[in-house]
Amino acid sequence: MSGGPVEVVPPGYRVGDWEVTEPIGAGGWGTVYAARYVGPPRAAGDGDGPPKPGPEPAPEPGREPGRSAEPGGAGPVPDVADLAEVALKFLPTAGLAPRQARGLVETARRETELGRRARHPRLIRLLDSLTLSEPANPVLDGAVVLVMERARHSLRERLHIPSAQGPAAPAPSGERTSDPPAEAEGARLLTEICEGLAHLHALGWVHGDLKPDNVLIMADGSVRLSDFGLAVELNGTHGYIPPLGTPDYLPPERWRAPLGERGVQVRPSTDIWALGIMIHQVFTGGVSPFPGATPMARGAAAQEYAEGRAPLRMDLRVPPFWRDLAADCLTPAQEERAVHTAAGLLARIRAAREREQQRPAVTARAPVPAHAPGAAWWQGRAALLGVTVTTVVCGAAAAAAVALLGGEDRSPRSGAGATAGMGTAAGGERTARIEVFNAEEPCRQAGNRDKLCSLGLAIDPVKPYTLDNVVTTRVWHGDTLVADCQVPQGVPIADEAGERSTQWFRVRLPAGEGRGTAWLPAVRAKDRPALPECAGRPSPA
Amino acid sequence: MSGVLIHLPPGEGTGPATGREAGAMAPGPVTLRLGAGGVARFGRGSASTPVELRLADPAVSRLAGEIRVTDDHWQLSNLSSGQTYLVENPEGAGEYFRVPPRRAGAPIPFEFARVVLPTRGSAVSFQVFAPDHVYMDPDGMDGWGTRTLTAFSLDETATYFLVLVALCEPRLRDESAVAVATTPQIVDRLRSHPECGRLTARAVSSHIDYLAEEKLRISAPATADPRQGARRNGKREAVVGLALRFGLVREEHLALLPPRAPAPHRVEVAGR
Numbered sequence: 001m002s003g004g005p006v007e008v009v010p011p012g013y014r015v016g017d018w019e020v021t022e023p024i025g026a027g028g029w030g031t032v033y034a035a036r037y038v039g040p041p042r043a044a045g046d047g048d049g050p051p052k053p054g055p056e057p058a059p060e061p062g063r064e065p066g067r068s069a070e071p072g073g074a075g076p077v078p079d080v081a082d083l084a085e086v087a088l089k090f091l092p093t094a095g096l097a098p099r100q101a102r103g104l105v106e107t108a109r110r111e112t113e114l115g116r117r118a119r120h121p122r123l124i125r126l127l128d129s130l131t132l133s134e135p136a137n138p139v140l141d142g143a144v145v146l147v148m149e150r151a152r153h154s155l156r157e158r159l160h161i162p163s164a165q166g167p168a169a170p171a172p173s174g175e176r177t178s179d180p181p182a183e184a185e186g187a188r189l190l191t192e193i194c195e196g197l198a199h200l201h202a203l204g205w206v207h208g209d210l211k212p213d214n215v216l217i218m219a220d221g222s223v224r225l226s227d228f229g230l231a232v233e234l235n236g237t238h239g240y241i242p243p244l245g246t247p248d249y250l251p252p253e254r255w256r257a258p259l260g261e262r263g264v265q266v267r268p269s270t271d272i273w274a275l276g277i278m279i280h281q282v283f284t285g286g287v288s289p290f291p292g293a294t295p296m297a298r299g300a301a302a303q304e305y306a307e308g309r310a311p312l313r314m315d316l317r318v319p320p321f322w323r324d325l326a327a328d329c330l331t332p333a334q335e336e337r338a339v340h341t342a343a344g345l346l347a348r349i350r351a352a353r354e355r356e357q358q359r360p361a362v363t364a365r366a367p368v369p370a371h372a373p374g375a376a377w378w379q380g381r382a383a384l385l386g387v388t389v390t391t392v393v394c395g396a397a398a399a400a401a402v403a404l405l406g407g408e409d410r411s412p413r414s415g416a417g418a419t420a421g422m423g424t425a426a427g428g429e430r431t432a433r434i435e436v437f438n439a440e441e442p443c444r445q446a447g448n449r450d451k452l453c454s455l456g457l458a459i460d461p462v463k464p465y466t467l468d469n470v471v472t473t474r475v476w477h478g479d480t481l482v483a484d485c486q487v488p489q490g491v492p493i494a495d496e497a498g499e500r501s502t503q504w505f506r507v508r509l510p511a512g513e514g515r516g517t518a519w520l521p522a523v524r525a526k527d528r529p530a531l532p533e534c535a536g537r538p539s540p541a
Numbered sequence: 542m543s544g545v546l547i548h549l550p551p552g553e554g555t556g557p558a559t560g561r562e563a564g565a566m567a568p569g570p571v572t573l574r575l576g577a578g579g580v581a582r583f584g585r586g587s588a589s590t591p592v593e594l595r596l597a598d599p600a601v602s603r604l605a606g607e608i609r610v611t612d613d614h615w616q617l618s619n620l621s622s623g624q625t626y627l628v629e630n631p632e633g634a635g636e637y638f639r640v641p642p643r644r645a646g647a648p649i650p651f652e653f654a655r656v657v658l659p660t661r662g663s664a665v666s667f668q669v670f671a672p673d674h675v676y677m678d679p680d681g682m683d684g685w686g687t688r689t690l691t692a693f694s695l696d697e698t699a700t701y702f703l704v705l706v707a708l709c710e711p712r713l714r715d716e717s718a719v720a721v722a723t724t725p726q727i728v729d730r731l732r733s734h735p736e737c738g739r740l741t742a743r744a745v746s747s748h749i750d751y752l753a754e755e756k757l758r759i760s761a762p763a764t765a766d767p768r769q770g771a772r773r774n775g776k777r778e779a780v781v782g783l784a785l786r787f788g789l790v791r792e793e794h795l796a797l798l799p800p801r802a803p804a805p806h807r808v809e810v811a812g813r
Contacts (some may be wrong), residue, residue: 209689230689242787243691243692243693243787244689244690244691244692245689245690245692246688246689246690247675247690250692254692255543256543256758257692257758258757258758258759258760259693259757259758259759259760259783259787260759260760261779261782261783261786263787264692292612294612296612296613296673296675297612299577299612300577300578300610300611300612300613301577303544303576303577303578304576304577304578307576307577307578309578310578
């Protein structure tokens with residue numbers, strides 16, 4: 001039992017009416033194989049309709065239907081579409097001491113029990129389960145096989161998080177999408193995860209090992225929660241599971257949790273913490289909100305955060321709504337986190353979506369070019385998928401840029417009395433005056449032209465806001481700039497007070513800069529004039 | 542990540558009370574628990590340089606060093622200008638390393654460590670335990686990034702693990718469904734093991750306490766029985782029950798124990 005899972009099931013092996021085609025991967029307990037239906041053909045209507053509810057008994061772990069198990073005879077009746085391809089999870093009991101075998105049977109029992117009772121479009125469907133009787137093959141004899149829906153890939157694969165098995169894990173060939181999920185897709189995935197979790201919790205169950213590996217994405221893109229080997233039905237406020245877990249997704253209380261006779265305590269808030277980690281991961285390509293190179297380092301960072309010694313620093317790529325949601329999921333104290341139930345979070349997500357859907361009707365807009373990104377998160381923002389790096393220009397960089405500039409005369413300061421109002425430039429376009437705002441209070445003193453207080457203007461608002469993407473002109477608090485249009489979805493920028501925005505204004509530069517315009521992040525102003533969106537992809541003018 | 546535990550044996554922290562730690566005035570043992578990212582300074586201390594761990598020897602600097610919890614281990618900073626500290630692994634075969642003066646943040650890889658500070662007479666020392674060290678599951682050694690792991694991992698080469706296996710042996714061999722070895726029995730059982738020849742009954746008890754409180758964090762049912770013996774047995778039974786139930790000790794671990802000297806199971810043991 002060392003050196004990884006043993007591939008014991010050859011292609012062509014038959015389990016019930018299914019024939020193994022290829023291995024998919026190895027989980028914490030067993031190995032999963034793809035399989036196809038080779039049983040007697042069925043009429044199209046056979047087994048269709050609503051799944052039979054209720055008392056169909058899943059096979060008891062001790063039962064031995066062997067390889068002659070009748071299709072659907074004991075388990076739920078699969079519909080025709082499910083029969084084409086399924087996933088078989090083998091939980092081998094051979095080679096294990098009797099006590100461990102008992103543990104595996106327990107795992108299988110949890111999975112079948114939940115699969116039988118918790119039918120939901122967001123939970124992976126358990127089609128059947130059987131115990132192999134293979135006296136001639138001691139490795140397979142007694143193995144429990146769970147027959148489940150076949151997914152396209154897991155959320156972990158979707159986010160390109162390196163697998164635990166490293167390169168040894170076979171990647172689903174040709175199925176990988178190369179881009180991380182866009183905001184719209186991420187929001188949809190998370191909404192569906194939340195739906196599954198809300199259903200599970202409403203039934204009084206806790207998943208216990210929620211992580212991207214256990215969130216499966218089907219061929220149609222929909223989400224299924226899977227791997228209920230640690231799922232447990234609550235008895236009152238909590239249940240007990242064996243002392244197992246995935247370090248990156250354990251809530252802070254678990255690191256100090258005592259081991260009792262029945263295992264460690266889990267609560268719905270255990271899953272909520274894991275959901276908070278996943279929200280962050282979905283929008284950041286798999287990066288945990290807690291810093292560190294190893295799961296242990298990240299676990300320690302989560303502990304420090306929970307003990308109040310480190311703030312929660314989330315990536316700016318996580319949209320504000322989801323950042324708030326993740327922050328609530330990551331409430332340090334278990335008792336306070338319990339306020340945020342899966343159902344409550346789901347309601348917030350739906351309410352936010354409704355608000356967003358109503359917003360475009362309220363805001364009158366100038367005609368938007370067809371390729372320009374939509375404002376609402378579910379509408380897609382295909383134009384900006386490439387934007388991943390967020391950099392807030394730091395004081396040192398700003399100072400360096402100013403040193404090169406060597407003077408203040410070139411700043412586009414307008415005359416006194418200029419106000420942020422709408423105007424019309426010579427060409428007849430609409431323009432607006434925008435007053436620069438500096439979030440750092442000492443920099444707001446009248447006449448402060450300290451180099452450290454200067455602010456930058458970008459050359460391109462959809463490229464990372466770094467030193468080679470700023471014009472030489474610097475601006476200071478109180479400067480008034482003339483803006484002629486805006487982009488709502490540029491690189492997200494946060495100011496020193498934590499204010500964040502993806503909006504940028506195109507502002508005129510004084511003569512002599514070498515270019516006509518540059519871009520001011522909206523967080524550097526309090527004005528929000530209703531300017532039209534800039535036509536075309538903003539490019540270095 | 543529950544952090545590290547610092548233990549100052551009785552006598553090492555005694556002396557005139559100049560630090561702010563009232564507890565250090567008592568000539569008893571001092572135990573400090575540091576959480577993730579926690580820091581404790583040690584030294585002779587004074588009104589102006591308070592320390593969390595006071596070492597009263599005059600040869601020790603007022604502010605002699607700092608312990609900082611990092612991930613699952615800890616770092617030692619030597620804040621003295623001229624003294625080299627020694628960090629020993631009491632369970633290793635004489636494993637130790639030196640932390641030279643002004644060394645900042647030397648990472649300490651031992652789960653058990655004894656920090657030794659030189660003095661004119663006998664050295665001053667204290668112990669630091671890092672119970673969070675993680676061991677991969679036997680079937681998961683190809684990686685641990687997103688794997689589901691046993692949350693309570695044990696070092697199978699440590700003395701405490703030998704003690705645990707010895708505790709579990711009667712049940713693993715199905716000699717008794719209820720029997721748990723007593724401390725003298727364990728001392729006796731491990732005597733012929735090359736590393737446990739000098740294991741004392743007190744050491745065995747500390748190992749069991751460490752297992753129960755730091756490694757497994759057992760939530761023992763509160764026993765109202767004031768008798769020490771009964772309480773200890775309850776703890777032992779809980780340790781054995783949990784270790785077996787959750788597969789932390791398995792049949793294969795019996796091979797770690799020395800062959801049994803008395804006759805009854807001689808053949809079975811020899812066959813391993």
